[in-house]
Amino acid sequence: MIEITMPKLGESVTEGTIENWLVKVGDHVNEYDAVCEVNTAKVTAEVPSVYDGVIREILINEGETVEVGTPIYKIEPDNAAVKEEVDEETDDSEINDVPSENKESDKASSDNNSSKRLSPVVMRMLSEHGLDANSIEGSGFEGRITKKDVEKFIASDNQQQTVNKTDSAPKETPHISTQETGVTAGEKIKVKGVRKEIAKRMVQSKTEIPHAWLMMEVDATNLVNLRNKHKAKFKETEGVNLTYFSYFVKIVSEVLKDFPLLNSSWDGDTITVHKDINLSIAVADEDQLFVPVIKNADDRSLKGIAKSINELATKARTKKLTGEDMAGGTFTVNNTGAFGSVQSMGIINQPQVAILQVESILKKPVFIDDMLAARHMVNLCLSIDHRVLDGLMAGNFLQTVKQRIENIDPDHSSVY
Amino acid sequence: MAKLSYLDAIKDALFTAMEQDDDVFVLGEDVGKKGGVFKVTEGLQEKFGEMRVLDTPLAESNIAGTAIGAAMVGKKPVAEIQFAEYILPAVNQILNEAAKIRYRSDNDWNAPLVIRAPFGGGIHGALYHSQSIESIFVSTPGLKVVVPSNPADAKGLLMAAIKDNDPVLYFEHKKAYRLLKGEVPEGEYIVPIGQANTVRSGDDITVITYGLCVNYAVQAAEQLSKDGYEAEILDLRTLYPLDKESIIKAASKTGKVLLVTEDNLEGSVMSEVSAIIGENCLYDLDAPITRLAGPDVPSMPYAPPMEDFFMMNPEKIYNKMLTLSEY
Numbered sequence: 001m002i003e004i005t006m007p008k009l010g011e012s013v014t015e016g017t018i019e020n021w022l023v024k025v026g027d028h029v030n031e032y033d034a035v036c037e038v039n040t041a042k043v044t045a046e047v048p049s050v051y052d053g054v055i056r057e058i059l060i061n062e063g064e065t066v067e068v069g070t071p072i073y074k075i076e077p078d079n080a081a082v083k084e085e086v087d088e089e090t091d092d093s094e095i096n097d098v099p100s101e102n103k104e105s106d107k108a109s110s111d112n113n114s115s116k117r118l119s120p121v122v123m124r125m126l127s128e129h130g131l132d133a134n135s136i137e138g139s140g141f142e143g144r145i146t147k148k149d150v151e152k153f154i155a156s157d158n159q160q161q162t163v164n165k166t167d168s169a170p171k172e173t174p175h176i177s178t179q180e181t182g183v184t185a186g187e188k189i190k191v192k193g194v195r196k197e198i199a200k201r202m203v204q205s206k207t208e209i210p211h212a213w214l215m216m217e218v219d220a221t222n223l224v225n226l227r228n229k230h231k232a233k234f235k236e237t238e239g240v241n242l243t244y245f246s247y248f249v250k251i252v253s254e255v256l257k258d259f260p261l262l263n264s265s266w267d268g269d270t271i272t273v274h275k276d277i278n279l280s281i282a283v284a285d286e287d288q289l290f291v292p293v294i295k296n297a298d299d300r301s302l303k304g305i306a307k308s309i310n311e312l313a314t315k316a317r318t319k320k321l322t323g324e325d326m327a328g329g330t331f332t333v334n335n336t337g338a339f340g341s342v343q344s345m346g347i348i349n350q351p352q353v354a355i356l357q358v359e360s361i362l363k364k365p366v367f368i369d370d371m372l373a374a375r376h377m378v379n380l381c382l383s384i385d386h387r388v389l390d391g392l393m394a395g396n397f398l399q400t401v402k403q404r405i406e407n408i409d410p411d412h413s414s415v416y
Numbered sequence: 417m418a419k420l421s422y423l424d425a426i427k428d429a430l431f432t433a434m435e436q437d438d439d440v441f442v443l444g445e446d447v448g449k450k451g452g453v454f455k456v457t458e459g460l461q462e463k464f465g466e467m468r469v470l471d472t473p474l475a476e477s478n479i480a481g482t483a484i485g486a487a488m489v490g491k492k493p494v495a496e497i498q499f500a501e502y503i504l505p506a507v508n509q510i511l512n513e514a515a516k517i518r519y520r521s522d523n524d525w526n527a528p529l530v531i532r533a534p535f536g537g538g539i540h541g542a543l544y545h546s547q548s549i550e551s552i553f554v555s556t557p558g559l560k561v562v563v564p565s566n567p568a569d570a571k572g573l574l575m576a577a578i579k580d581n582d583p584v585l586y587f588e589h590k591k592a593y594r595l596l597k598g599e600v601p602e603g604e605y606i607v608p609i610g611q612a613n614t615v616r617s618g619d620d621i622t623v624i625t626y627g628l629c630v631n632y633a634v635q636a637a638e639q640l641s642k643d644g645y646e647a648e649i650l651d652l653r654t655l656y657p658l659d660k661e662s663i664i665k666a667a668s669k670t671g672k673v674l675l676v677t678e679d680n681l682e683g684s685v686m687s688e689v690s691a692i693i694g695e696n697c698l699y700d701l702d703a704p705i706t707r708l709a710g711p712d713v714p715s716m717p718y719a720p721p722m723e724d725f726f727m728m729n730p731e732k733i734y735n736k737m738l739t740l741s742e743y
Contacts, residue, residue, distance in 0.1 A: 121671040124699040141743045147671045147702035148620070 572607025618646030
């Protein structure tokens with residue numbers, strides 16, 4: 001039997017959450033068959049089997065997060081060669097002076113097994129008291145947990161609980177349950193996987209980063225005219241939509257060149273200014289939020305950016321984003337206008353230091369040279385990490401973006 | 417209260433019952449003039465005369481049949497089968513007639529008889545004088561089967577059996593006759609049939625047994641106590657009908673159950689006790705139900721080492737107890 005460990009699903013990934021088991025104990029799987037879905041920092045990936053064989057034991061429950069390298073299941077390979085290898089190993093260890101390491105690991109695994117074998121009364125008591133067998137030390141044969149072990153544990157646990165209760169009692173007072181407020185509880189949704197990860201990171205960002213906000217109103221009439229002129233042909237020749245968002249991403253990637261501090265990250269003692277301009281774009285899919293990355297956005301033409309956005313959005317909606325697709329972002333552009341928003345305050349995507357929200361383009365009456373004109377106006381909302389950036393630089397950045405947009409010449413600007 | 421041997425306690429019960437009730441009479445092989453091969457009925461004939469203490473022919477079927485007939489017309493016979501294994505010729509009378517007469521006659525008739533029989537080994541009796549035959553009778557509704565484990569119970573259960581309105585088989589362990597001594601209440605003393613008895617309290621393991629093995633189990637438990645484990649010991653006292661409530665309670669208390677009998681392992685009354693526990697106590701069990709019994713060989717051997725191998729003793733019980741305690 002071979003133990004399979006939590007794979008490393010990305011460069012800096014140290015842990016993974018089992019989102020779903022796609023197999024049961026006793027199932028036969030072929031090599032490359034998906035065994036489980038693992039979620040790591042916003043990416044969900046299927047873990048393929050390395051062997052043809054039978055799943056013997058599943059060691060980690062769905063929803064549990066474990067470190068890379070932690071055994072997650074055991075498989076009995078039906079490949080004879082693999083078996084032989086294993087057999088040979090044990091034979092060797094018997095013939096030679098038994099290496100103490102081997103012996104210890106043997107013992108550990110058998111201990112582990114017997115602690116998993118619970119007698120009916122122990123199983124009943126554990127479930128009655130909501131206890132985890134792993135937290136109780138067994139004193140029985142080969143470390144088995146006996147009824148008396150559970151009784152002793154409950155006795156000592158009760159003591160601890162009374163202590164804890166007095167400690168935590170005041171903390172619990174502000175907690176208001178839906179029952180207390182008289183709200184009828186509806187569907188209960190278990191928080192797991194991507195949602196849990198989003199929640200964790202949002203709380204981290206919102207509590208750690210001192211956010212500051214700026215908003216600038218931009219006249220996008222030239223942009224609208226330019227797009228209207230090219231969009232039909234662009235769609236026809238390139239196969240993707242020429243969106244406003246592509247323009248904004250393109251312009252931001254260029255302007256960031258002049259404001260490198262906005263394209264940096266905060267590490268506590270150091271601020272790392274990035275050479276690459278990798279723009280994260282937020283893509284929402286029902287209950288999940290993904291932030292795939294357009295790598296080296298400053299290298300790309302408008303067409304290239306439009307295609308990237310289209311490709312990443314499609315991947316997100318079909319759940320095909322990989323860890324690589326989401327890694328390495330240095331600045332985020334968020335298309336909040338897509339759902340009609342005119343003003344918003346984005347939460348910075350750590351360890352980045354700024355996020356730009358592009359709002360809806362709306363036709364508004366505007367004074368130009370004391371004359372009233374109908375113009376396409378758009379709000380750009382910028383959130384900055386005030387540890388790294390100050391209002392002046394952020395304002396200059398936004399001002400530059402604004403000018404670039406307003407100075408578009410609809411007759412002479414190219415879409416390529 | 418007098419200190420009596422197990423044997424004298426039985427004799428005391430017979431004397432007391434015969435004094436109390438003129439309908440009580442004793443019959444069996446050599447019970448009269450000889451006073452029984454073990455001297456259980458010694459002095460009985462002198463005191464109560466030949467008409468109430470009858471020597472019978474060597475015909476067990478007759479002894480049982482005579483007792484059944486007398487019981488059906490209102491007498492209270494206490495028949496003795498000289499050795500328990502000799503009861504086999506009388507089994508038809510006991511199972512087909514005595515046990516079923518009340519049911520067959522729709523309550524018009526009953527047979528309030530007692531059949532006493534010394535059973536068990538450890539006395540160099542070999543094949544015909546060492547057997548445990550209780551399992552033959554412990555699955556017949558209409559019969560009651562009792563096995564006392566100490567002098568007081570020996571008296572109390574026999575007096576209860578004589579007073580009972582239906583047939584009772586009373587198996588006395590012949591090795592216990594002179595081995596066990598204890599306080600026995602004077603005069604009328606009744607130990608209710610159908611009630612098991614907790615003879616020792618403990619919370620590590622539960623030992624359920626009966627007869628001479630109770631004494632052995634108590635000795636083993638004292639030894640086990642030195643290892644830091646306390647055994648609960650339940651004496652079944654009545655093998656049929658079993659005191660299910662007490663069995664379930666005792667088994668549930670510790671979740672580790674050892675069932676001890678001198679009988680052969682397979683199909684002994686302990687198999688039934690095990691089934692009761694299995695059916696009722698699954699979620700209280702902390703270890704597999706364990707049986708300790710005689711080996712499945714045809715009979716207790718004569719050669720002393722071989723007899724020891726077969727026979728139950730405190731050491732064997734202690735070893736099993738320890739294994740179970742440490743499980």
